[in-house]
Amino acid sequence: MKEVQLLGATGSIGTQTVDIIEEFPHDFRLTAVSARDSVSKIVEIGKRHDLDTIVMAAKHRSTIEKALPETTFISLEEGGLETVARDGRDAVLVNALVGSAGLTPTLAAVESGKDVLLANKESLVVGGELIKKAMKKTEARIIPIDSEHSALAEILAGNRIEDVEKLVITASGGSLRHLGKDELAAVTPKDALKHPNWQMGAKITIDSATMMNKVFEVIEAHHLFDIPYERIEAILHKESVVHALVHFKDGNVHAHMGAADMHIPILTALQGEERKPYRSLFDLARMGTLHFDPIDHERYPLFDLGLAVAKRGGLHTVTLNAANEAAVGLFLAEKISFNEIETLIKKALDHFQNDNHLTLKKILAHDQKVRKFIEDIVKQKVKTK
Amino acid sequence: MKEVQLLGATGSIGTQTVDIIEEFPHDFRLTAVSARDSVSKIVEIGKRHDLDTIVMAAKHRSTIEKALPETTFISLEEGGLETVARDGRDAVLVNALVGSAGLTPTLAAVESGKDVLLANKESLVVGGELIKKAMKKTEARIIPIDSEHSALAEILAGNRIEDVEKLVITASGGSLRHLGKDELAAVTPKDALKHPNWQMGAKITIDSATMMNKVFEVIEAHHLFDIPYERIEAILHKESVVHALVHFKDGNVHAHMGAADMHIPILTALQGEERKPYRSLFDLARMGTLHFDPIDHERYPLFDLGLAVAKRGGLHTVTLNAANEAAVGLFLAEKISFNEIETLIKKALDHFQNDNHLTLKKILAHDQKVRKFIEDIVKQKVKTK
Numbered sequence: 001m002k003e004v005q006l007l008g009a010t011g012s013i014g015t016q017t018v019d020i021i022e023e024f025p026h027d028f029r030l031t032a033v034s035a036r037d038s039v040s041k042i043v044e045i046g047k048r049h050d051l052d053t054i055v056m057a058a059k060h061r062s063t064i065e066k067a068l069p070e071t072t073f074i075s076l077e078e079g080g081l082e083t084v085a086r087d088g089r090d091a092v093l094v095n096a097l098v099g100s101a102g103l104t105p106t107l108a109a110v111e112s113g114k115d116v117l118l119a120n121k122e123s124l125v126v127g128g129e130l131i132k133k134a135m136k137k138t139e140a141r142i143i144p145i146d147s148e149h150s151a152l153a154e155i156l157a158g159n160r161i162e163d164v165e166k167l168v169i170t171a172s173g174g175s176l177r178h179l180g181k182d183e184l185a186a187v188t189p190k191d192a193l194k195h196p197n198w199q200m201g202a203k204i205t206i207d208s209a210t211m212m213n214k215v216f217e218v219i220e221a222h223h224l225f226d227i228p229y230e231r232i233e234a235i236l237h238k239e240s241v242v243h244a245l246v247h248f249k250d251g252n253v254h255a256h257m258g259a260a261d262m263h264i265p266i267l268t269a270l271q272g273e274e275r276k277p278y279r280s281l282f283d284l285a286r287m288g289t290l291h292f293d294p295i296d297h298e299r300y301p302l303f304d305l306g307l308a309v310a311k312r313g314g315l316h317t318v319t320l321n322a323a324n325e326a327a328v329g330l331f332l333a334e335k336i337s338f339n340e341i342e343t344l345i346k347k348a349l350d351h352f353q354n355d356n357h358l359t360l361k362k363i364l365a366h367d368q369k370v371r372k373f374i375e376d377i378v379k380q381k382v383k384t385k
Numbered sequence: 386m387k388e389v390q391l392l393g394a395t396g397s398i399g400t401q402t403v404d405i406i407e408e409f410p411h412d413f414r415l416t417a418v419s420a421r422d423s424v425s426k427i428v429e430i431g432k433r434h435d436l437d438t439i440v441m442a443a444k445h446r447s448t449i450e451k452a453l454p455e456t457t458f459i460s461l462e463e464g465g466l467e468t469v470a471r472d473g474r475d476a477v478l479v480n481a482l483v484g485s486a487g488l489t490p491t492l493a494a495v496e497s498g499k500d501v502l503l504a505n506k507e508s509l510v511v512g513g514e515l516i517k518k519a520m521k522k523t524e525a526r527i528i529p530i531d532s533e534h535s536a537l538a539e540i541l542a543g544n545r546i547e548d549v550e551k552l553v554i555t556a557s558g559g560s561l562r563h564l565g566k567d568e569l570a571a572v573t574p575k576d577a578l579k580h581p582n583w584q585m586g587a588k589i590t591i592d593s594a595t596m597m598n599k600v601f602e603v604i605e606a607h608h609l610f611d612i613p614y615e616r617i618e619a620i621l622h623k624e625s626v627v628h629a630l631v632h633f634k635d636g637n638v639h640a641h642m643g644a645a646d647m648h649i650p651i652l653t654a655l656q657g658e659e660r661k662p663y664r665s666l667f668d669l670a671r672m673g674t675l676h677f678d679p680i681d682h683e684r685y686p687l688f689d690l691g692l693a694v695a696k697r698g699g700l701h702t703v704t705l706n707a708a709n710e711a712a713v714g715l716f717l718a719e720k721i722s723f724n725e726i727e728t729l730i731k732k733a734l735d736h737f738q739n740d741n742h743l744t745l746k747k748i749l750a751h752d753q754k755v756r757k758f759i760e761d762i763v764k765q766k767v768k769t770k
Contacts, residue, residue, distance in 0.1 A: 154637055158543035163660040168669065235670040245642065245669060250660040251649040252539055253667050255640040257630065264636040275548040275635040282638050284553065284630060285620040285679045294670045 002028050004270065005084050007055075007105055008096035009033035010041040012201045013119040013145060013262060017094050018045060020266050023278075028270060031091055032084045036076065043067045053087070055080030085109040092270075094145070095120040098203050099325045100318075100367050103127045106142075107360060113138040117269040119145040121220045122325075126318045126363055128223040143269045144224055148217055150265030151243035151256030152225060159248070161226055168245040169217055170237035171295065172197050174209035176338070177238065181299055187338040189331060197240035197260045206328045210341055211295070215306030219317070222310070229311050234303070236293040241284075258282050302342055305349075315355040318363050322370035323348035330378055344374050387413050389655065390469050392440075392490055393481035394418035395426040397586045398504040398530060398647060402479050403430060405651050408663075413655060416476055417469045421461065428452045438472070440465030470494040477655075479530070480505040483588050484710045485703075485752050488512045491527075492745060498523040502654040504530040506605045507710075511703045511748055513608040528654045529609055533602055535650030536628035536641030537610060544633070546611055553630040554602055555622035556680065557582050559594035561723075562623065566684055572723040574716060582625035582645045591713045595726055596680070600691030604702070607695070614696050619688070621678040626669075643667050687727055690734075700740040703748050707755035708733035715763055729759050 004021060008014045014035070021028040034055035035042050042054060046068040054064055058075035065073050074080035081101075085093055085108035093109040094117045095102050102120030107127060109116045111134045118124070124131060124142070135142065144150050148169040156164070175195045176187055195205045207213035214234045221232050245255045258264055259282050267278055297304050309320045327341040336344070348370050355362070389406060393399045399420070406413040419440035420427050427439060431453040439449055443460035450458050459465035466486075470478055470493035478494040479502045480487050487505030492512060494501045496519045503509070509516060509527070520527065529535050533554040541549070560580045561572055580590045592598035599619045606617050630640045643649055644667050652663055682689050694705045712726040721729070733755050740747070 155639065165665055242640070242669075247665060247667065248660055249662045249665070250652055250656065251643060251646070251663045251665045251667070252653060252660070253642040253665075253669075254540065255627070255642050257638040257640050258636060261636070267635055268637060271635065275633055275637070277634045278636045280550055280632060280634070280636045280638075282632065282636070284627075284638075284677045287677050290675045290677070292669045292672050292675070 001026070002270070002272075003031045003088060003091035004028050004094060005032040005053075005088060005091050006030060006094045006096065007034045007081055007084065007102070008098065008120070009045060010035040010038035011096055011098065012199065013096035013266065014094075016262050017096060017266050017270075020263055020270060022048070024270075024276060027276070031088060034076070034081055034084065034097075039063055046071055053080075053084055055084055081105040082108045085114070086112045089114060092117055092143075094266075094269075095123065096145070098122075098201060100126050100321055100363075103363065104360070107131055107134060110134040110138060110140040110142070113140050115141045115143060117143045117145055117266075121146055121216045122321055124220045124223045125216050125321050126367065127358075127360070128219065128317075129313070129358060130360060130363075132223060142224060144220070145262075145265050145269050146217060146220060147260075147262065147265050148244045149220055149224055150268050151258075152221060152246065154256050154268065155244065155246045155254045156225065159246075163248050163250075164225075164227065164231065165247040165249045166231045166233055167221055167225065167227060168233045168235055168247065169214070169221065170240065170242055170244065170292075171211060171214045171234050172208065172240045173236050173238055174211065174213075175205060176209045184338050189334060192331075192338060196238070200262075202332055203325070203328055206331060206341075207324070209338075210324075211300035211303040212306055212324050214295075215303060215310060216321075218307060219310045229307070234295055236295055237291065239287065239290050241287055241290055242292075257284065302345065305342075305346070309349065312354065313356065315352070315358060315362070315366055316349065318358075318366050319348050319352045319370050320345065322367045323374050326371040326374035330374070335378055335382070344377065347377065348373055386411070387655070387657075388416045388473060388476035389413050389479060390417040390438075390473060390476050391415060391479045391481065392419045392466055392469065392487070393483065393505070394430060395420040395423035396481055396483065397584065398481035398651070399479075401647050402481060402651050402655075405648055405655060407433070409661060412661070416473060419461070419466055419469065419482075424448055431456060438465075438469055440469055466490040467493045470499070471497045474499060477502055477528075479651075479654075480508065481530070483507075483586060485511050485706055485748075488748065489745070492516055492519060495519040495523060495525040495527070498525050500526045500528060502528045502530055502651075506531055506601045507706055509605045509608045510601050511706050511752065512743075512745070513604065513702075514698070514743060515745060515748075517608060527609060529605070530647075530650050530654050531602060531605060532645075532647065532650050533629045534605055534609055535653050536643075537606060537631065539641050539653065540629065540631045540639045541610065544631075548633050548635075549610075549612065549616065550632040550634045551616045551618055552606055552610065552612060553618045553620055553632065554599070554606065555625065555627055555629065555677075556596065556599045556619050557593065557625045558621050558623055559596065559598075560590060561594045569723050574719060577716075577723060581623070587717055588710070588713055591716060591726075592709070594723075595709075596685035596688040597691055597709050599680075600688060600695060601706075603692060604695045614692070619680055621676075621680055623676050624672065626672055626675055627677075642669065687730065690727075690731070694734065697739065698741065700737070700743060700747070700751055701734065703743075703751050704733050704737045704755050705730065707752045708759050711756040711759035715759070720763055720767075729762065732762065733758055 030049040032053040085105035096119040106123035323345040327344040415434040417438040470490035481504040487508045491508035708730040712729040
């Protein structure tokens with residue numbers, strides 16, 4: 001019986017993780033969950049599972065303690081995510097948080113020797129070097145839940161990274177791919193949230209439309225598989241049927257395919273070595289036609305910009321991520337246009353210096369500083385209108 | 386240094402095997418070759434390699450012994466193929482012969498404990514059960530050179546066959562795929578030999594056009610990977626970019642892709658565990674569009690017929706293969722029409738009884754009997770015209 005702690009239990013990945021745990025009740029036990037404010041969803045989960053711990057915003061303490069008196073409540077404000085991540089050494093931690101908020105618990109879990117099943121790619125984007133250092137000390141592992149990285153891990157199993165010529169991940173092109181660059185200015189959050197292939201959270205759906213998501217995935221692949229950026233490539237594939245490819249140096253090319261269903265990478269991460277029987281609706285012969293194209297760098301300027309930042313590394317990667325998180329939040333709140341996401345990220349990168357000596361404290365402080373910088377620009381603009 | 390014996394050295398696979406051996410002169414040494422009549426090609430190979438043995442038709446003895454006095458000549462007539470297969474226990478045997486003629490040396494090699502790198506799929510089609518029995522005794526392995534099976538072996542490495550839901554191999558549809566069933570009657574050997582994707586020998590190119598090749602490949606996969614016929618599928622894929630897929634029971638689907646270049650499966654079989662650097666020109670983003678479809682069973686009636694025979698097993702599989710070899714030979718010699726390949730195979734299957742107790746002797750005798758049956762029908766028909 002594998003104990004599972006789940007941070008971000010009520011989001012898209014969190015909900016599907018609960019599905020998998022409930023599909024295999026003899027294999028997995030849910031011991032801890034977190035969510036910011038989704039009280040009724042957490043209470044429902046708590047009634048179905050024998051939870052040890054619930055982490056939520058402090059204001060929900062009395063409601064939760066009343067509904068689930070057997071379960072320990074720890075607030076986000078008193079560091080509940082980190083406490084859970086450091087506790088329960090026999091458990092695995094599923095990190096399904098959104099954004100750089102995922103870094104602290106990822107690092108805490110790895111430092112305490114716990115395997116992290118990672119859907120929160122921003123952990124690796126902003127703290128990749130720190131996490132890698134901690135992994136070396138404790139031998140904790142990061143197991144990807146991201147579909148492309150789950151695919152790569154599947155293919156690479158049993159192979160040596162020296163035998164890899166390159167890794168290729170596919171990009172759908174996102175919800176606005178049918179629009180030309182000049183048509184993007186008028187796009188609303190509602191337009192941008194209609195992803196053609198995947199049902200995902202709001203933030204990642206926007207990141208997918210700007211191709212920033214693919215930048216993050218390249219960074220994630222770089223850290224997860226210890227492979228230089230020069231040997232990671234992204235290509236357009238609008239059907240999202242092929243998730244990733246590995247070109248081996250002898251000319252063999254392996255690919256991973258499947259339905260656009262995150263339950264499969266979640267199960268893959270949870271099950272470990274032994275494959276469990278799960279639904280499989282994939283039928284390539286019924287797919288008909290699959291399309292592949294190089295990425296259009298003019299149409300997706302953030303892809304090149306982001307990769308250039310990633311290759312330099314250091315604090316600029318934190319700037320990139322924080323500016324993106326702040327800008328995407330402002331776009332979703334209808335405070336800025338779609339194209340301003342790019343403009344604001346560029347402004348932040350121009351404004352802040354790089355720094356290659358990173359600590360967790362420095363990363364978290366810089367993250368806040370960049371967000372404030374972006375928000376101030378937008379407030380200023382609103383005032384001057 | 387791995388010693389390599391090569392049967393069928395001057396055919397399509399044979400020539401490409403020599404290419405690979407010459408590309409890696411420090412890893413492989415060619416010790417024996419066979420060919421029926423291609424004297425000048427064999428002399429060329431003999432001058433470039435330090436061969437121990439050459440096997441050819443007896444009539445070429447004096448020419449070969451004059452040109453290559455250091456090399457032992459054994460004729461086909463005195464059982465040269467089998468002698469080579471039983472000799473040189475440290476070598477591997479590449480069997481690139483065409484047709485059921487490949488069975489005797491495959492079996493001899495396996496019986497003497499030697500690994501066989503098998504391009505001759507007919508060995509497994511007609512003698513699968515015998516070969517499997519011998520493999521259990523000596524622990525010799527069959528390593529596939531066929532592109533689809535090389536692909537499957539690549540994907541399956543490190544996985545358990547119990548975790549496989551199904552294997553899928555792709556079929557290009559062959560050289561006549563653009564023609565409707567009613568247009569096939571008038572097809573000439575020249576039309577049928579223009580394969581759209583692969584440069585292959587004549588016999589396999591016709592088998593590819595009738596889809597008999599895919600029947601043979603399903604049988605081959607069944608024997609190679611110990612998997613029931615019910616869990617092997619073939620689908621149409623006209624670009625031949627995806628060679629095979631494995632559906633695992635947990636929903637993960639792995640595929641093998643690559644250029645239509647037999648050098649890669651040949652290298653894969655020869656190199657063993659360690660991947661050697663080789664050319665890799667594959668670029669999925671430049672492929673543009675890939676098509677997948679279910680097999681049209683009306684268009685390719687031999688596919689269902691052949692599979693039904695395969696599932697029953699026994700001597701009927703030998704009838705199927707021998708009738709096919711004879712009929713394809715007659716078509717290539719312009720003695721029969723393309724559609725008569727199917728008619729003649731059906732006649733043979735109707736005429737001969739099945740028998741589930743196979744021995745090598747019985748298989749070889751039956752093979753001859755079926756060929757004669759087919760040839761007699763055609764002679765008879767010519768007479769009555």
